[in-house]
Amino acid sequence: MDIHEVYLVTFSPTRTSKQVGDAIVRGIGCSKVINIDLTLSAIERCDIPQDALTVISVPVYGGHVAPLALERMKEIHANGSPVVLVVVYGNRAYEKALVDLDTFASGLGFKVIAGATFVGEHSYSSEKYPVAVGRPDAEDLQFAELFGQKILAKVANAADMEKLYGVDVTRIQRPRQPFFPLFRFMRKILKLRKSGVPFPRTPKVDADLCTHCGICVKNCPTGAILKGDECNTITEKCIKCCACVKRCPQKARTYDTPFAPLLAEHFKRQKEDRIII
Numbered sequence: 465m466d467i468h469e470v471y472l473v474t475f476s477p478t479r480t481s482k483q484v485g486d487a488i489v490r491g492i493g494c495s496k497v498i499n500i501d502l503t504l505s506a507i508e509r510c511d512i513p514q515d516a517l518t519v520i521s522v523p524v525y526g527g528h529v530a531p532l533a534l535e536r537m538k539e540i541h542a543n544g545s546p547v548v549l550v551v552v553y554g555n556r557a558y559e560k561a562l563v564d565l566d567t568f569a570s571g572l573g574f575k576v577i578a579g580a581t582f583v584g585e586h587s588y589s590s591e592k593y594p595v596a597v598g599r600p601d602a603e604d605l606q607f608a609e610l611f612g613q614k615i616l617a618k619v620a621n622a623a624d625m626e627k628l629y630g631v632d633v634t635r636i637q638r639p640r641q642p643f644f645p646l647f648r649f650m651r652k653i654l655k656l657r658k659s660g661v662p663f664p665r666t667p668k669v670d671a672d673l674c675t676h677c678g679i680c681v682k683n684c685p686t687g688a689i690l691k692g693d694e695c696n697t698i699t700e701k702c703i704k705c706c707a708c709v710k711r712c713p714q715k716a717r718t719y720d721t722p723f724a725p726l727l728a729e730h731f732k733r734q735k736e737d738r739i740i741i
Contacts, residue, residue: 465622469496471518473540475533476503477685477707478523480584480600481552485521487605488548488580491612492517502536503685512542512574517619520569521550523584525703527559532685532703534568546628547574548615554586555596555731557641566633575625578615578741579633582608583734587706588721593728604737611739618741631740639735649730653723661722666697667709673716680708680717 472489476482482501489497494517500507512518522533529551547569551561558581566576582604586595600608622628666688674695681689688701689708697708709717 465515465619465624465628467492467494467517467616467619469498469513469516470494471498471500471512471516473500473518473520473537474502475522475530475536475685476501477683477705478585478587478710481521481523481550483600483605484550484552484580484582484584484608485519487600487608488519488521488550488612488615491609491614492519492616493612500540502533504683506536507539509539509541512540512545514543514545514625516545517615518542518545518547518574519550520547520565521552522565523587523705524551524553524558524561525587525705527557527561529561529565529568530703530705537568537572540572542573542575544573544575544625546577546619546625548578548580549576549633550580550582552582552584552600554589554727555583555599555735556586556727562633562636575628576630576633577618577628578611578631578739579636580608580611580737580739581636581639582737586727587704588719588724588727590709590718590724593724595724595727595731596734599734607737611741614739614741633740636740637738639738641735642733645730645733649726652726652730656722656726663723664719664721665699666702666704667706667717667719669695669697670716670718671695673714675714675716677713679711679713683707683711
């Protein structure tokens with residue numbers, strides 16, 4: 465089979481999922497790439513041709529695919545066309561996110577032919593509490609390109625769509641996770657929840673640092689920040705993706721959650737990217 469076009473579907477508030485998806489597509493090497501970026505808005509109905517290859521790359525929030533990503537993908541429809549599924553998580557755990565994405569994509573009509581789990585800098589990562597800082601790094605992106613090349617080879621070796629076999633993403637190799645750091649993390653999380661310590665619902669803003677440049681407004685995926693009112697965040701709309709925090713050039717926005725120091729303490733060991741094809 466030949467690949468004539470690739471659809472890259474991403475939801476990526478902090479751009480980690482987009483970087484991984486772009487690298488995979490580079491490895492595939494198709495000249496015609498249709499980008500469907502759902503970060504800032506949904507799209508109208510999109511029908512994927514059966515002979516096109518799709519790559520879906522989305523972030524993991526709390527062990528699940530970002531709910532807004534799934535919501536904005538509902539208007540994408542396929543008729544048995546092949547898809548590559550990628551979830552990007554913050555070095556803690558992606559839990560059942562890849563399986564859930566497989567179920568969702570299959571429901572849209574896709575045939576899952578490959579899957580991957582990549583590590584990206586955690587949304588809560590900061591200078592004080594670093595969690596997978598700088599990832600995906602150069603090594604991650606090189607691995608993603610190699611993954612793309614393997615996908616291309618798999619498709620090229622199939623005589624037709626029927627011969628392009630699917631994969632069971634539940635069989636993907638899990639990254640190594642030392643038991644005791646995970647146990648201590650879970651124990652402290654339970655203690656934290658029982659303590660009644662309040663969890664911030666939105667980022668804090670230092671009004672003295674904010675210059676009202678509007679960058680946070682442009683990069684908020686839910687419209688939770690309004691132009692002219694950049695020092696406030698609409699609580700009901702905030703999904704805690706921290707795009708506004710990471711994009712603010714003045715560092716006027718911070719998200720001080722008690723989860724951050726626990727993540728930084730117990731997940732220092734960098735996990736490996738995994739693929740199944």
